[in-house]
Amino acid sequence: MKPSFVSRVPWEILGITITTLFMLACAVSWAVESFAQWGSLLGILSCVASIGSISIVWWKQRTAMSRLHRQTDILAHLSDEQIETDDFENLFPELPTSGEWSSTFQRIFNRIAELSEMMSDAEQVRARSEVRAHLSSMRVNQMREIVDSLTEPVLMVNQFEELVISNDSAKKLFGLPTDDESQHMKDVIPCEPLVQLIHETRRRKTSSQRVAEIELVDSEEEKHWFQVTCCTVDQKSNSSRADDHHMFGAVAILRDISGYKAIQKRNAEFVSSVSHEMKTPLAGIKAYVELLADGEAEDEETQEEFLSIINGQADRLQRLIDNLLNLARIEAGVVNVNKKPRSLNELLEEAANLVLPTAEQKQITLIQDLSPMYLGVLVDRDMILQGAINLLSNALKYTPDGGRVTLRSRLNDREVIFEVEDTGVGLSDEDCEMVFEKFYRVKKDQNMASGTGLGLPLAKHIVEDVHGGSLTVTSTVGKGSTFRITLPTVQVTESAVQ
Amino acid sequence: MSHRVLLCDDEMHILRAAEFKLKKTGFDVQCEPDGQAAWEAICEQKPDILVTDYHMxxxxxxxxxxxxxxxxxxxxxPIIMLTAKGFEFTSDDNLDALDIAAMLGKPFSPRGLAKCIEEILETGSYTAPPISLLR
Structure with a gap:
């Protein structure tokens, strides 16, 4: 908007000029006697003119200040949209288009626009930072939850070897306090080899990883084997000293390998047991071959005796190898099964006759308490015979001389049951659970008889996996054991097949 | 007078082979099928040397x-232990305290056993021939 004519007239200069003219005229009138009578009038007029000029100056100043207030108020209340419009003249309609105020306001407005832009940028940066911080915090929480949910115990120490992170598994394993208060690992981890491993890993000045197998006792006094993977963790970001030599913390992840160790031990014991079982007949063969080769057996009768022993021991070796292979074949599912309807009692009688010489040698009474009924089962003859022999041999091995072994059979609803009951050394509850595991041998009874720990697992495979029956054991230490086999009757098996 | 050897093993064919060779060598041999029977025999008449199995x-x-x-x-x-041992012996067994004169593994040579007994009876100790772990 253009300023009006009135506003454009320099009234203050006009007033001052008039006042000055009146004052000059007054002075002249007082100096020239002929105009002395006009002196007072001119003096009054100059006073009036000066008062008017002052009033005009005051009024203009006041108007200017008022306008300035309004403009600055507009500046102070500029909205983001108004700043972005960049239409200076519309925003400040009362401002003169030229002159000092205009350029000043223009500069202020430009500056505000610049600051506004900078503010907007800063706001975006702040928003991005907030999002990043939120994501980081969320990620930290997620990582924490992941670490806590791991079944493997995880420990982390800082450069001062203070425990800074321990997940729930680690807390449970070592009985650590649930709060996160940092404590020196030596004070809270009761396992010297683990503490030493973490210490040695952390002391390395480069990123490194070490793996060790450590046996430790948990908070419930149970022994475990752990494979510990220990890595250095750079703590640089948490330290102000960039040249610090003890910059690395360490994280240790513990994997429970107790099961693997137990299998390893059992396999080693199996190898030892099998080698022992193989060496015994082999020892016989080698000894008699040497005697024959040295010509020690001079008469024909002795030579025949030795050859017969060699043959017997070779057969024994063959049986052991067959046993091993049978178990391996059944486990691998590559055995040929030839199931036919059979009389269970006939099979049991045959098995009993085969082990009778062993029973007689130990003066053990072998009782056959077989059902008078025909007990028909659909089975592979050789396999069931093998299972029954294994159970009877086991009973004879662990029954002291002069004891009693009873072989029993009966029909029970739609299944047949046969039991091998002995008056032997018996099994503890723990041994009852383990006795069908491959290669397991009851420690305290190992010296009573030789064995590979394969007879009972083989019998269980034959009964359960091949014939769909069940093999269980009940026992009392010092009194004896009863092994019970349940098989479906031939009718049940056939109807199931149909 | 010939030396008296007590053989103790639950495997009859091992006992028979060792007994046959040792008798041929000139020893007076007595055989027992388990540790308890051997102990009773020792208490009755102490032999000059004992050859025993581990598992009995x-x-x-x-x-x-x-x-x-x-x-x-x-x-x-003097005791000779004749065993088909794998790793039955543990540090708890404290074999040193038992002062076993010789530990012979199965399969064994009857000839080697006779030589071992003779050496122990003559010198009080036995130096086993070097064996290869890879034989």
Whole structure:
């Protein structure tokens, strides 16, 4: 908007000029006697003119200040949209288009626009930072939850070897306090080899990883084997000293390998047991071959005796190898099964006759308490015979001389049951659970008889996996054991097949 | 007078082979099928040397050796252990304290056994020939 004519007239200069003219005229009138009578009038007029000029100056100043207030108020209340419009003249309609105020306001407005832009940028940066911080915090929480949910115990120490992170598994394993208060690992981890491993890993000045197998006792006094993977963790970001030599913390992840160790031990014991079982007949063969080769057996009768022993021991070796292979074949599912309807009692009688010489040698009474009924089962003859022999041999091995072994059979609803009951050394509850595991041998009874720990697992495979029956054991230490086999009757098996 | 050897093993064919060779060599041999029977035989008449298996019913080889060492009358009896051992022996068995003169593995050579017995009876100790782990 253009300023009006009135506003454009320099009234203050006009007033001052008039006042000055009146004052000059007054002075002249007082100096020239002929105009002395006009002196007072001119003096009054100059006073009036000066008062008017002052009033005009005051009024203009006041108007200017008022306008300035309004403009600055507009500046102070500029909205983001108004700043972005960049239409200076519309925003400040009362401002003169030229002159000092205009350029000043223009500069202020430009500056505000610049600051506004900078503010907007800063706001975006702040928003991005907030999002990043939120994501980081969320990620930290997620990582924490992941670490806590791991079944493997995880420990982390800082450069001062203070425990800074321990997940729930680690807390449970070592009985650590649930709060996160940092404590020196030596004070809270009761396992010297683990503490030493973490210490040695952390002391390395480069990123490194070490793996060790450590046996430790948990908070419930149970022994475990752990494979510990220990890595250095750079703590640089948490330290102000960039040249610090003890910059690395360490994280240790513990994997429970107790099961693997137990299998390893059992396999080693199996190898030892099998080698022992193989060496015994082999020892016989080698000894008699040497005697024959040295010509020690001079008469024909002795030579025949030795050859017969060699043959017997070779057969024994063959049986052991067959046993091993049978178990391996059944486990691998590559055995040929030839199931036919059979009389269970006939099979049991045959098995009993085969082990009778062993029973007689130990003066053990072998009782056959077989059902008078025909007990028909659909089975592979050789396999069931093998299972029954294994159970009877086991009973004879662990029954002291002069004891009693009873072989029993009966029909029970739609299944047949046969039991091998002995008056032997018996099994503890723990041994009852383990006795069908491959290669397991009851420690305290190992010296009573030789064995590979394969007879009972083989019998269980034959009964359960091949014939769909069940093999269980009940026992009392010092009194004896009863092994019970349940098989479906031939009718049940056939109807199931149909 | 020939030396008296007590053989103890639950495997009859091992006993028969060792007995045959040792008798041929000139020893007076007595055989027992388990540790308990051997201990009773030793108490009855102390032999000059004992050859025993490790795995045996009633009383095993280690138990027999401990009994022999604990008894003053038999504590100086030379013992040869003949075993098809894998790793049955543990540090708990404390074999050094049992002062076993020789540990022979199965399969064994009857000839080697006779030589071992002769050496122990003559010198009081036995130096086993070097063996290869890879044989």
């Amino acid at each position: 019913p009633r009383l095993d080889g280690l138990g027999l050796c401990r009994k022999i060492r604990e008894c003053e009358a038999t504590s100086d009896l």
